Amino acid sequence: MDCVEAGGPPAGAGCGGYVVGETVKLLKELNAFDEYDVILFDVLGDVVCGGFAAPLNYSDYCMIVTDNGFDALFAANRIAASVREKARTHPLRLAGLIGNRTSKRDLIDKYIDSVPMPVLEILPLIEDIRVSRVKGKTLFEMAETDPTLSYVCDYYLNIADQILSEPEGVVPQDVPDRELFSLLSDFYLNPSQPPVQNKELELDLMMV
Incomplete structure (x- = not known):
């Protein structure tokens, strides 16, 4: 396994998306895409910048990594839009969504009800x-000394198995920004209430 980091310009002094785009071009010139069976390209979540979306031009699949929060899912929808657009001219599919470091998935489920995806x-x-990350080791390296x-x-092996099986994937139909804002914000502004019978039971218990 080999790893390459595409360094960006100093903060406030350039465009990181440009660096990503140029890195992809360089890897192609070096025939790196023909040297490996699997290549993973990790980029920032919001791909309104064409540079950050450049790896999609050479990809079979996109995987969206998000948490169960408003901002992350708003960015996830932008990625879905980018995949839809790129799929017009490239054999690109969205393999699916990965919920990362989250104890809940209720907002994720609300999103994928509107934008179906695995x-x-x-x-x-x-x-x-x-x-x-702080230790500079992979979890697999840490597991060698800590079973x-x-x-x-x-978790990661499960994701890898699914990708290596070459799933069909989907071309997502993203939600317009205003509609998505309304959908996700409603989750916070109008949380679902427990059934009425539960309230009545609670009152009965309080009276007892």
Whole structure:
């Protein structure tokens, strides 16, 4: 396994999206796309910038990594829009969505009801995921000396198995921004209320 990091310009002094686009061009010139069976390209979530979306021009699949929050899912919808647009001219499909470091998936489920797509995995709140980054190690390396982490690795192995099976994937039909804002904000502004009979039961218990 080889790893390449595409460094950007100093903060406030250039465009990171331009660097991503140029990196993709360089990898193509070096024939890197023909040297490996699997290539993963990790980019920032909001792909309104054409540079950040450049890897999609050479991809078979896109995977959206998000949490169960408003902002992340708003960005996820932008990625879905980018996949839809790129799929017009490229054999690109959305493999699915990955929920990352979240104890709930209720807002994710609300989103995919409007934008149907597979859910590849939901990773719970596992602090070792963050610790691995600080230590500069993969979770698999950490699991070699700490077998209790093997269950965390299983989440990633499950995702890998699904991708290696070459799923059909989908071309997502993203939701317009205003409609999505209304959909997701309603989740916070008007949370679902418990059934009436539960309220009555609660009152009865209080009276007892």
